Amino acid sequence: MxxxxxxxxxxxxxxxxxxxxxxxxxxxxxxxxxxxxxxxxSNDPADLSFLAPGITxxxxxxxxxxxxxxxxxxxxxxxxxDIFFSLRVSTLPLVILKILVNWIFSSLPIIILSSxxxxxxxxxxxxxxxxxxxxxxxxxxxxxxxxxxxxxSLGKSSILxxxxxxxxxxxxxxxxxxxxxxxxxxxxxxxxxxxxLAIFIFLLPLICYACIGALRLHYE
Amino acid sequence: xxxxxxNLKTFYHKLGSSPWFYRISGITIPYVALLxxxxxxxxxxxxxxxxxxxxxxxxxYRIIYMxxxxxxxxxxxxxxxxxxxxxxxxxxxxxxxxxxxxxAPIGASFTFLALISGxxxxxxxxxxxxxxxxxxxxxxxxxxxxxxxxxxxxSFSEKKSADQAVSILTLVGAVNLPxxxxxxxxxxxxxxxxxxxxxESSSISPEMLYxxxxxxxGFYLVVLLSGLMAMRAEIAKRETNKEWFKxx
Numbered sequence: 001m002x003x004x005x006x007x008x009x010x011x012x013x014x015x016x017x018x019x020x021x022x023x024x025x026x027x028x029x030x031x032x033x034x035x036x037x038x039x040x041x042s043n044d045p046a047d048l049s050f051l052a053p054g055i056t057x058x059x060x061x062x063x064x065x066x067x068x069x070x071x072x073x074x075x076x077x078x079x080x081x082d083i084f085f086s087l088r089v090s091t092l093p094l095v096i097l098k099i100l101v102n103w104i105f106s107s108l109p110i111i112i113l114s115s116x117x118x119x120x121x122x123x124x125x126x127x128x129x130x131x132x133x134x135x136x137x138x139x140x141x142x143x144x145x146x147x148x149x150x151x152x153s154l155g156k157s158s159i160l161x162x163x164x165x166x167x168x169x170x171x172x173x174x175x176x177x178x179x180x181x182x183x184x185x186x187x188x189x190x191x192x193x194x195x196x197l198a199i200f201i202f203l204l205p206l207i208c209y210a211c212i213g214a215l216r217l218h219y220e
Numbered sequence: 221x222x223x224x225x226x227n228l229k230t231f232y233h234k235l236g237s238s239p240w241f242y243r244i245s246g247i248t249i250p251y252v253a254l255l256x257x258x259x260x261x262x263x264x265x266x267x268x269x270x271x272x273x274x275x276x277x278x279x280x281y282r283i284i285y286m287x288x289x290x291x292x293x294x295x296x297x298x299x300x301x302x303x304x305x306x307x308x309x310x311x312x313x314x315x316x317x318x319x320x321x322x323x324a325p326i327g328a329s330f331t332f333l334a335l336i337s338g339x340x341x342x343x344x345x346x347x348x349x350x351x352x353x354x355x356x357x358x359x360x361x362x363x364x365x366x367x368x369x370x371x372x373x374x375s376f377s378e379k380k381s382a383d384q385a386v387s388i389l390t391l392v393g394a395v396n397l398p399x400x401x402x403x404x405x406x407x408x409x410x411x412x413x414x415x416x417x418x419x420e421s422s423s424i425s426p427e428m429l430y431x432x433x434x435x436x437x438g439f440y441l442v443v444l445l446s447g448l449m450a451m452r453a454e455i456a457k458r459e460t461n462k463e464w465f466k467x468x
Contacts, residue, residue, distance in 0.1 A: 148392065152385050156375045163371060164389065167364045168396050171403035178407065199399060206395060210388050213309070217381040 005093045012101035015074070022070045023105040026063040030110050033059045034120055045122040052121035053131060053180035056114050057173055060107075060135060061142060061166070067106035068146030068161050069153075071098055072215065076154050085219050095211050099147045107139040130183045134176040137196045141172050144200075144207040151214035172196060236313045238455045239464045245448045252448065256441030263435025271428050283341045285432060289439035290334040294362060297327035297443065301369075302394040305387035315451075317383025318458070320390060321373055322450035326443060328366035335359055354408040358401045365393045379458060 016023060037055045038048060048055075075081040075098075084094055114135060117123045123131065142165065149164035179192035234240045267285035274281040301320050308316035338356065339349045350356065372389055376382035459465045 148388075152372060152389060153375065160368075160372060160375055163364075163368045167361050167368065167400075168392070170361060171396070171399045174403045174407040195403075203395075207392070210392055213388050214385060217384050 004089065005097060008094055008097050009101065012097060016101060016105045019070075019074075022067060023109065026066045026106050027109050027113060029066055030059050030063040030113060033062060034117065038121070049122040049124060052117050052123035053127070053177045053184075055121060056117050056123070056131060057135075057138075057177050060110055060114060060139065061169060061173060063110055064107055064139065064142050064146060065162050065165060067102060068150045068165065070106075071102045071147050071150040072154055073150065076218065081215065082219065085216065091212050091215070092208060095147070095208050095215075099143050099208075099211075102147070103140055103143040107135075107143060111135045111139065124184060127180055127184050130189055131180050133193065134179040134189075134196070137193055137200065138172045138176040141196065141200050141203060142169050144203055145169055147211050148207050148214065151211045154215070154218055171199060175199075236311075236315050238315060238318075238459060239468075241315060242452060242455050242465075242468070245452050249445065249448055249452075252441060252445045256438055256445050258438075259434055259441055260438030263431050263433075263438045267428075267431035267435060271431050272425070274428075277345055280341065280344045283337055284428075285435045287334060287337040287341055288432060289436040290330050290337060291359065292436055293439045293443050294327060294331035294334050294359070296440075297323055297330065298362065298365070298390075298394065298397070301327065301390050305390040305394070308383055308387040309391070314380075314383065317379070317387065318451055318454045319447075320369075320386050321383070322454050323447055324366055324369045324373070324386075326446050326450065328363060328370060330439075330443070331359060331363040331366060335363060352408075354401075354404045357404045357408075358397075361400055361404075362397070365397070369393070 034055065037051070041047065041051065072081065075084075085091065111132060115128060115132060117131070118125050118128050145165045145168045146161070149161040152164065153160035175192045175196050179189040179196075182192065183189040264285055268282050271282075273279055301323050304316040304319040304323075307313050308320065335356075338359075342351070343349050369386055369389055373382050373386045376385060456465065
C-alpha cells in the first residue's frame with residue numbers, strides 16, 4: 001500500500017513538472033490580478049494597505065480556480081483513472097495524493113509569491129506572517145473543494161467548477177481575511193486559525209469520499 | 221407498534237415506485253390546488269386589506285405576508301432536498317433523484333422571491349435596496365447553491381449519474397451551509413458594527429400574526445403543489461417509453 005502511494009506520488013510530481021503550463025498559469029494570473037487592483041482602485045499606499053489582505057485572498061482564490069480542472073482531467077482523458085478504478089485497491093490514497101500534489105504545485109507557489117504584497121500593496125510587514133499562515137491553513141480547504149468540483153465536472157464545461165468552488169469557499173475567505181485584519185487591529189488571530197483548521201479536519205474525509213463517489217459516476 | 225412500522229415501510233417502498241406516485245399525485249393534485257388557493261387567498265387578503273397598519277412602518281410592512289413565507293419556504297426546500305439526497309445516495313432510489321431535480325428550480329425561485337421582496341421592503345424602510353447584512357448574504361449564497369445544483373444537473377446527459385452528482389453536491393452544500401451562515405455572522409460583526417438594526421424584536425400583534433401564519437401555510441401548500449406537478453412532469457419525461465406509462 002505505501003509502495004503504491006509512493007509511486008502515485010512520484011508519478012504525479014513528474015507529470016506536473018512536465019506540464020509547466022499547469023503550474024505557471026496560476027502564478028502569472030496571480031501577479032497580473034494583484035497589479036490590476038492598484039490601477040483600478042487607488043495608488044494611495046494608505047488605501048492599499050487597508051485593502052491588502054482582502055485583495056490577496058481574492059487573488060489566491062481566483063488563481064487556484066485555474067488549476068482545479070487539472071486535478072483529475074488528464075488521468076480521465078488518458079484512461080489511467082479508468083484502470084485505477086477497475087483495480088481492487090482503495091482509491092482513497094489516490095484522491096488524497098492527487099489533491100496534495102495539486103496543492104503543492106498550484107497553491108504553494110502562490111502563497112510564497114504572495115509575500116510580495118508587502119511591497120506591491122503596502123501590507124504592514126508585521127502582518128505578513130499572519131497572512132502567510134492564514135493562506136497555508138486556508139488553501140488546502142479550497143483545494144478540497146476544487147477537487148470535488150473537478151471530479152463532478154469532469155469533461156464538462158469549465159464554468160461549473162467556479163460555480164461550485166466559490167460559494168463553498170466563502171467561510172475560508174471570511175476567516176482568512178478576518179485573521180489578518182484583526183491582527184492588524186491589535187487582536188489575537190488564533191481563533192480564526194483554529195476555526196479554519198477545524199473546517200479542514202472536518203471536511204477532509206467528507207470531501208475525499210464525495211470525490212470518490214463523484215469519480216465513480218463517470219464509470220457507471 | 222410493529223404494524224405501524226410495517227405500514228411505514230410499505231409506504232416508503234411505494235414512494236419509490238414511479239407508477240404509484242404518478243397515480244397518487246394525479247389524484248391529490250386537485251385537492252392540494254384547492255387548499256393552497258384557499259389558504260393563500262385568505263392569508264394575503266386578510267393581511268393586505270384587513271390587518272391593522274403598523275405604527276412605525278405604515279402600510280409598507282404588508283409585504284411581510286409575501287416575504288417571510290418565501291424566506292421560510294426557501295430554506296425548508298433545501299432541508300427536504302438534503303434528506304432526498306441521503307436517500308438517493310444510500311438506497312439509490314430514483315424517485316429521490318426526481319425529487320431533487322424538480323425541487324431545485326422551485327427552491328431557487330422562492331429564494332429569488334425572498335431576495336426581491338426583501339429589497340423592495342428595504343428600499344422604503346432602511347432607504348437602500350441592499351445591505352451586506354448576514355441574513356441577506358446567506359440567502360444570496362443559498363440562491364447561488366440552488367443555481368449551482370441546477371447547472372450541475374443540466375451538464376449531465378445520463379439521468380442516473382446526474383441524480384447521483386446532484387445528491388453529492390446537495391449533501392456537501394448542506395454540510396457547508398451552517399458553516400457559511402456562522403462565518404457570515406462573524407464577518408458581519410467584524411466589519412459592520414451595527415449600522416442599521418432591522419431585526420429588533422418587536423413582538424408582532426396577533427391581528428398581524430394570524431394572517432401571516434395562514435399565508436405561510438399557503439406558501440407551503442403552493443410548494444407542495446408545484447413540487448407534485450414538477451415531479452409528475454419529470455416522471456412522464458423519463459418514463460415515456462415504459463409499458464405502464466403507455467397504458468396509463
